[in-house]
Amino acid sequence: MEDSEGAWRTALYGPQGFFTRGSIPADHFRTAPLIGPELAEALLVLLDRVDAGLGRPPRLDFVDVGAGGGELAAAVRALAGGPLAERLHVTAVDVGPPRALPGVAWVRELPATVHGLLVGHEWLDAIPCPLVVGPHDDPWLARWWPLGPGRHAEVGSTRDRAWADAVGRVRGAALAVDYGHRKEDRVAGRYPEGTFAAYRDGRRVPPVFDGSCDLTAHVALDACADAAGGDWVLVSQRDALAALLPPPHPDASRPTRTRSAGMAWLDAAARASRVAELRAVDGLGSFGWLLHGVGVPVSDLLPPLPPWRP
Template sequence: MMNATDALKERLKKQGPMRFDAFMAFALYDPEYGYYTSGQGIFGRQGDFVTAPELTPLFGQTLGQAILEVLPLCKPVIYEFGAGNGKLASDLLNTLGDTVEQYNIVDVSGGLKQVQSETIRASVPGHLADRVQWLEQLPEGLEGVLIGNEVLDAMPVRVFEYHHDASLEWWISEDITLEKRPLQVSDRGILETLHTQHGPWQDGHLVEWAEQAHGFVKTLTERLKGLALMIDYGDCAEKLLHPAKRQGTLRAHKNHVAHDGFLTDIGEQDLTAHVNFSQIYEAMHSEGGQLEGYCTQASFLLAHGILELAGQNPALTDPVAGAQTRKALNTLLSEAEMGENFKVFAWSRGVDLDATRLNTLFLMNDRSGEL
């Protein structure tokens, strides 16, 4: 079998240069060569990065407390997008138990289904594991609670390079090198508006434009009757597009190292960009979504009782397991780590959640004014 680089070269030869977002879609999700397609060796300490659900079950258990708040007012059905290795699904099912009638997983990488299924079967009682199903397509109606951890950052982005006289966009040329083309006339307005709002930028300032994540959130909102909760690293536009952030946030991840060699190790490394939550807000708002809260991951987890849950766990006093849990909690909550960089963004449509405590639980370290 050909490797991903040769397959890409062939495709480029046939079709001509690709826009960066098309290249990123190939590198991550090509059904044969994409990084997420095989599903092997990606997540965890042996892989390229560790996500919150893998650090400790307390993450999923705490998220479960938020879902339990709203479940009486929503259809008791969960939709998880981008379920990775199935760890979060397992922790949520164990926390929510019989209150959940159905747990749907929607993932663009089919290869992860087997990994997810094995994780869930190994850690969840059989009658709950039987409630999990994998959807090939997004249903027309999404009634229930939608969740996604680190999904939006994994969606392909376009890359714009601001220049005072003529801005550019990143493309990938036939020999897999970066080619910078003049930004199409129809897209210039986007960059000019961003520059007026967040500039002045110096020449060469990079801006990732998450067209796919924007479209995805619009579609979810349009079909939603219930609550949607997305957790990811990112910030509001004002901070992400600040003149000092000239390099943008697009990064490649391999073996726990973040770097900017986007065009090497194709199909063998992750590519991600920080989520622009102002753009996500605009997408959900344009479809009639109602913001329920936007805050840091640390304040969300603390407000939903992560420390109380940790305290109930006898393992905390065990010298080895206890030390691991304390380390995981520190990573999840510390301002220098995931606590501040990661945000929780929640919105609803077609349900009135005012009677729940959800709104007030978001108030600690509320950032919605920044969106």
């Protein structure tokens, strides 16, 4: 498609673009920060490990890139406690209208430096890139997504550059969380029509470039990892949350007859249900977590986990 990247960019970020006008993901589909506090809790565990690796500096950053409605940034700010809360600076980065969130700074551009944890939660999938049909001679495709005749793809070099730039601003750790794909699956022809899609009002709709819908495509996370380089790991959200969140309370699986214990059981059961949704194999649990350690070894942030398979 001729100048598909430009049309996509205008549709999302132009003067009348989908995000520029103030639409947020929560208006159109269910995202992990909306399910409950558990994702923010897991990221605070990760942030604490980053903090320790940096020697507990006087200021620690949490930067939420592509913040949407700011739900994740707000939850991290609200849940942070103890000495960390006094040193923590939370920043939401988004092109949409600023949200008034207690304790959260709202900016349109990435900070020049991040001393702590930068998180791009469903950010890279909203970065426009060229849509092509094979055969095609683009060098990124030759390396990462060889195309046969009539097959569709998204050229991921735009996302690679964006992620490398973001990681290059960080001392601590950078985490991309997104739907994605791997080279071996792309080479095997798993995505003959590509992954470009559109959503509006909770439903998948035919993509149009008029600013009326969210336009997205899965991310070649392995290519992004290679572009940013350094010390990194790519694991599933399912496994990452199992490593960062405490196990479900044993009472979550057996009701009790006393009122006070019954309320505790209800709370535990509700939490277990939310965590199960975040870790669902055919749902959010299939997100890739691409984690780069910058000055802090990845091995200090996450234990060894199985490689990600979308």
